[in-house]
Structures are given as C-alpha cells and as structure tokens.
Amino acid sequence: MRENAIEVRDLKLSYVSRQSYSIKQTLFQFKKSERNVVEALKGVSFDAVRGEVLGVVGRNGSGKSTLLRTLAGVFSPDSGTIDLKGNSISLLSLGTGFQPEITGRENILLNGMVLGFSEKEILEKQEEIIAFSELGKFIDMPVRTYSSGMNSKLAFSITAILETDIILVDEVLSVGDTKFRKKSYNKMRQLIDDEDRTALIVSHQENTLRDLCDRVLWLHDGEVRMLGEANEVLDRYMEFMK
Amino acid sequence: MFQRFVRDFKKYWPYALRSAKSTLKAEVAGSYLNWLWWILNPISFMLIYTVIFGVIFKASEQYFPIYVFIGLTMWDFFNHVVTHSVKMIKSNKNIVTKVYIPKFILIVSDMIVNAIKMFISFGVVAVMMIVFRVPVGWGIFYILPVLAGLFMTTFAAGNLIMHFGVYIQDLSNIVNIVLRLVFYFTGIFYDIEKRIPVPYKYWVLRINPLAAYITEARYALLYGRITHWGLLIAWVVLSLILDVVTVRVVYKNENGYVKVI
Numbered sequence: 001m002r003e004n005a006i007e008v009r010d011l012k013l014s015y016v017s018r019q020s021y022s023i024k025q026t027l028f029q030f031k032k033s034e035r036n037v038v039e040a041l042k043g044v045s046f047d048a049v050r051g052e053v054l055g056v057v058g059r060n061g062s063g064k065s066t067l068l069r070t071l072a073g074v075f076s077p078d079s080g081t082i083d084l085k086g087n088s089i090s091l092l093s094l095g096t097g098f099q100p101e102i103t104g105r106e107n108i109l110l111n112g113m114v115l116g117f118s119e120k121e122i123l124e125k126q127e128e129i130i131a132f133s134e135l136g137k138f139i140d141m142p143v144r145t146y147s148s149g150m151n152s153k154l155a156f157s158i159t160a161i162l163e164t165d166i167i168l169v170d171e172v173l174s175v176g177d178t179k180f181r182k183k184s185y186n187k188m189r190q191l192i193d194d195e196d197r198t199a200l201i202v203s204h205q206e207n208t209l210r211d212l213c214d215r216v217l218w219l220h221d222g223e224v225r226m227l228g229e230a231n232e233v234l235d236r237y238m239e240f241m242k
Numbered sequence: 243m244f245q246r247f248v249r250d251f252k253k254y255w256p257y258a259l260r261s262a263k264s265t266l267k268a269e270v271a272g273s274y275l276n277w278l279w280w281i282l283n284p285i286s287f288m289l290i291y292t293v294i295f296g297v298i299f300k301a302s303e304q305y306f307p308i309y310v311f312i313g314l315t316m317w318d319f320f321n322h323v324v325t326h327s328v329k330m331i332k333s334n335k336n337i338v339t340k341v342y343i344p345k346f347i348l349i350v351s352d353m354i355v356n357a358i359k360m361f362i363s364f365g366v367v368a369v370m371m372i373v374f375r376v377p378v379g380w381g382i383f384y385i386l387p388v389l390a391g392l393f394m395t396t397f398a399a400g401n402l403i404m405h406f407g408v409y410i411q412d413l414s415n416i417v418n419i420v421l422r423l424v425f426y427f428t429g430i431f432y433d434i435e436k437r438i439p440v441p442y443k444y445w446v447l448r449i450n451p452l453a454a455y456i457t458e459a460r461y462a463l464l465y466g467r468i469t470h471w472g473l474l475i476a477w478v479v480l481s482l483i484l485d486v487v488t489v490r491v492v493y494k495n496e497n498g499y500v501k502v503i
Contacts, residue, residue: 015501069339073341073342074338074339074342074497075500075501090341091340097335097339097341098336099264101268102264102267106264106267109260110257110260113256113257114341118256119256
C-alpha cells in the first residue's frame with residue numbers, strides 16, 4: 001500500500017453570492033436583498049494514493065470544478081481539511097492566466113513563477129515549453145494577438161512541461177487542432193503514467209476516463225455519490241445519466 | 243500571521259518583480275516615446291503648475307519648479323497605486339481564478355512599477371537641483387525615512403482599497419473624488435506651512451500623511467533637514483500598524499474575492 005498524496009476530509013464550501021454592491025443600492029434599498037447561498041461542496045471526503053489517476057464525474061454544477069479549484073488553493077474551504085502531504089500542485093484548465101499585453105515568452109516565466117517554480121528552473125525548460133507549444137515566432141508577440149487555440153496550447157505546454165507532483169486537469173483534453181490534441185493526449189498519458197505523479201481528471205468523455213483512470217469519483221450535488229474502480233463507477237454513472 | 247506574511251513575501255517577491263518588469267516593458271512597447279513619458283509626464287505638469295502658480299499667482303517659494311516637481315513625483319506614486327488598487331482583483335482575474343497568490347503581492351507588484359517611475363522622476367529632480375545650484379549635503383539622505391513612510395502608507399491604502407473594491411462597484415468614483423480632495427490638501431504647488439492659517443495647517447499635516455511626507459521630502463532635499471520629526475515618526479508607526487491590520491483583512495477575505503468576481 002502506497003502512501004496517500006491527497007487526503008480530503010469533510011470538505012464544505014458554499015458560495016455566498018455576496019454580490020458586489022453599488023453605493024446607491026446600499027443606501028436606498030432598505031429591503032435587504034436576499035443572500036443566495038449555494039452549497040457547492042457538502043462534506044466531500046476522499047483519499048488519492050500517490051501515483052494514482054483519479055477521474056471525477058458528475059453533472060454540470062455538481063461541484064467538480066469547485067473541488068479542483070479548492071484543491072489548487074484558489075478557494076479556501078468553509079470547513080474541512082485538505083492535506084496534500086507537501087506535494088506541489090497545479091491546475092490545468094482552459095486558458096490559464098495570461099497577461100494579454102506581454103509576450104508569450106514572458107508569460108511562461110510569470111506563469112511558472114506563480115506556480116512556485118524558480119526563474120532558473122523555468123528558464124531551463126523554457127525552450128522545451130516553446131517547442132511543445134508549436135507557437136513558433138508567435139512566442140515573442142503579445143498574448144492578446146493569440147487565437148484561443150494558441151492560448152490553450154501555451155497553457156497546456158506550461159503546465160505539462162513544468163511538472164508538479166499533483167496535476168489537476170479540468171476538461172483540457174480537447175486542446176487545439178487534431179494534431180495537437182493527439183500530442184497533448186499522449187503527453188498527458190506520459191505525465192500521469194509516472195509512478196509518482198498523482199492526477200485528478202475532470203472530464204465528460206467516458207472513453208477518456210476509462211482509458212486513463214484507475215478510480216473514479218462521482219460527485220452529485222456536492223456530495224460523493226460513489227468512489228471506486230473506474231469501469232464500475234462509470235457504468236453506474238452512465239446508467240444514471242440516461 | 244506575521245510569519246506567513248514574511249514567508250509569502252519571500253516566496254512571491256521574484257514574481258512581483260518579474261510581473262512589474264513585464265508591465266513596464268508592455269507599456270514601453272505600446273507607445274512611440276515609450277519610457278520618455280515617465281519623465282515627460284511629470285515635467286509637463288510641473289511646467290503647467292509653475293506657470294499658473296509661479297507666474298500668475300506669484301508663488302514665492304524658493305526653487306519653485308523643484309518644489310513642485312518633488313510634490314508631483316511623490317503624489318503620482320501614491321495616486322497611481324491607489325487608483326489601480328480599486329480594480330486590482332478584477333484586472334488580475336486571469337491569475338487569481340487559476341492559482342493561489344497572496345493578494346497583497348498584486349499591490350506590491352504595482353508599487354514596484356510606480357516606484358521605478360518615481361525614481362526616474364527623482365533623477366530629474368537631481369538634475370534640476372544641479373541646474374538651480376541647490377547646496378547639497380548629507381542631509382539629503384533624510385529622504386530615505388520619508389520614502390519608507392510613503393511606501394508603508396501606500397501599501398496600507400492599496401490593500402484596503404483593493405479589499406473594498408471587490409465588493410463595492412462604484413468605489414472608483416469615490417476614490418477619485420477623495421484623491422482629488424487630498425491632492426489639493428497636499429500642497430503640491432503651494433506651501434502648506436505658509437498658505438494655510440495657523441491652527442488648520444497643523445491639522446492638514448496631521449490628518450494627511452501625504453502632506454507630511456511631501457513637506458519633509460522637500461526639506462530633506464532642498465535644505466538637508468527634517469522639520470517635524472515627531473510627525474514623521476508618528477506617521478511611519480501608524481502606517482506600520484495599518485499595514486498589519488490591512489494585510490490581516492486581506493488574508494482573511496482573499497479567497498472569497500474569487501467568488502465575487
């Protein structure tokens with residue numbers, strides 16, 4: 001039995017849509033606008049073993065993306081704990097945060113640094129990232145000039161080449177054109193096949209999940225409906241979704 | 243919390259620096275006169291104020307153009323950081339929704355950008371001091387505690403405005419009005435000590451930290467001394483306390499910001 005890479009206990013997170021107010025609303029609207037509380041995660045617990053590939057399925061709005069973002073540290077949970085055992089983690093999702101006005105090359109640096117890599121580490125891998133992204137001379141142009149496909153290619157390349165211990169994948173297996181998709185799929189395989197790398201993959205593509213994952217976590221309305229061997233969970237899930 | 247601040251600061255400082263560099267680079271790349279604007283902009287305003295207040299209103303302050311330039315240079319720093327901080331979270335939406343980053347780092351990065359511009363502007367001040375033959379001694383180094391105070395006050399103000407800017411949509415309107423008010427009560431183009439009558443001038447210096455810093459910076463650079471040590475120290479200490487309080491507020495709420503935008 002290998003040690004756990006992620007331990008999540010009773011994770012709760014709700015969006016209080018504390019919307020932003022204008023001064024006028026606050027002053028002249030005596031009627032208190034109702035506070036919408038959306039419970040996105042209602043006590044989720046699970047473990048992921050080191051090296052495992054865990055798929056996450058569920059309907060739209062069942063809390064999959066929220067779970068991934070909470071693991072990545074973007075949200076802090078209302079209650080419950082997340083223990084990453086000191087592993088580095090990165091969230092791979094469509095269109096990572098780029099600064100539009102600066103060049104792709106500089107965005108690689110910024111992105112890597114925000115993920116916690118040192119400048120030296122990034123510079124060592126920069127050429128590899130650029131080569132993988134297939135952006136060519138566009139890499140020295142401002143990111144605002146990129147097409148959305150190019151954007152996602154660069155985003156994917158950065159996270160894929162700057163390897164973290166845990167990668168969270170949110171629906172990015174369909175990046176770019178057919179050729180790049182194939183390439184990124186293979187790269188993804190190679191990444192998650194690594195014995196030591198743990199991956200969480202959110203996807204609606206059943207085949208992908210069956211192909212890649214060891215186990216699957218089924219989220220339903222912010223709760224764990226089922227967690228188990230991939231094919232078993234997916235069969236039940238597919239039946240449910242009919 | 244203090245330990246967390248120091249740790250985060252160390253960890254993300256390279257990012258803040260790199261991000262500031264990129265911002266400056268992008269600014270330069272996007273305009274014809276590029277970095278010259280960082281000098282041209284304050285010089286133009288200095289000329290405008292010198293003509294209006296020096297010639298038309300017959301201001302009698304010694305070295306009046308330098309006097310105005312020091313005020314403008316420091317004011318611009320504060321003004322830009324505070325103005326940007328209103329929309330700081332929104333304009334960095336790309337980053338804050340994808341990874342965790344301590345939000346005060348965004349303020350730090352913007353402060354680096356504007357501090358670099360301020361130092362370039364101070365370079366112009368140095369040239370002007372040579373041209374006007376201002377006698378210079380070791381006293382000019384009194385500018386250092388003044389700038390330290392300016393940084394600490396700006397950091398606290400930036401954090402606070404950034405926090406409320408997330409929740410209040412029209413905060414930028416209010417901030418602009420308040421900034422304009424503070425601008426006129428900071429004595430950019432007049433001497434608070436001379437022009438504002440006796441009991442009030444002390445109040446302006448006590449309530450408005452910018453007025454205190456700019457006044458002291460002028461004394462430091464032009465006459466090599468500090469006039470109100472007590473006031474300066476009081477503002478530095480108070481700003482430090484406000485830094486702690488505002489960083490705490492931001493830490494406590496920062497992961498909620500993402501849910502609002």
